[in-house]
Amino acid sequence: MQIFRQKHLEAVYRRAAEMGPDVARSVELQMLITPKAMGIFKPGIEVIAPVLSTSRKEAKEAVRFIDDSPIRHLASITTPLIPMRTSHMSLVANVTHFPPDVRWCTDNIWIDAPVNNVLPGLKHIADTMPPAPNHSLRLNWQPAASRPDMAFSLESNNYLAVYGAWTRPKYDHKYENWAT
Structure with missing residues (x-):
């Protein structure tokens, strides 16, 4: 995992x-824009690279791009590879980004547009994001060249979701449409 300040978006x-x-x-590369990034507790981007592997050596090789990244020096925090069960990762995410008893408004989109075309929208998301646990998740999808004919047969290289969250009904009018 790497944590970057929002200015490095x-x-x-x-x-x-x-x-x-x-x-x-084997890696699910994720970028979360959040108003309260782990470890810095300020607006930032959490780059998380969970990897499913049969060996530590194989896992380290799969996420080498984190250690070898030319922007690593911009990160406020870089963690080593931490062995963890997927069930534990889910528990952590539930505490940090998907807490219970929260009202949600979410939206998502598949994106193939060049990054230059997407950056203004990402900056707008970051600049208008309500307080945590609101966040935006971008997944590096890179689908297989072909899929069987199935309900989930339309995919793109990137998946972007926004999660608007708040706890009190009195804030419905303020946050219920942020995601859309």
């Missing part, structure tokens, strides 16, 4: 666009 997303097609299929 453009560099982080440009780097993600460059390396996206080359990221191993």
Whole structure:
């Protein structure tokens, strides 16, 4: 994982666009724009690279792009590879980004547009984001060249979702349409 301050949003997303097609299929590369990034507790981008692997050596190789990144020096925090069960990752995400008893308004989109076309929208998301746990999630999808004919057969290289969250009904009018 790497944590970047919001001022590095453009560099982080440009780097993600460059390396996206080359990221191993065993890695789910995620970028979260959040008003309260882990470890810095300020607006930022959490770059998370969970990897499913049968060995630590294989996992380290799959996420080497984090250690070798030309923007690593911009990160406020870079963690080493931390072995963790997927069930534990889910528990952490539920505490940090998907807490219970929260009202939600969400939206998502598949994006194939060049990063230059997407950056203004990402900056707008970051600049208008309500308080945490609101966040935006971008996944490096890079779908397989072909899929069987199925309900989930339309995909793109990037998936972007926004999650608007608040706890009190009195804020419905303020936050219920932020995601859209």
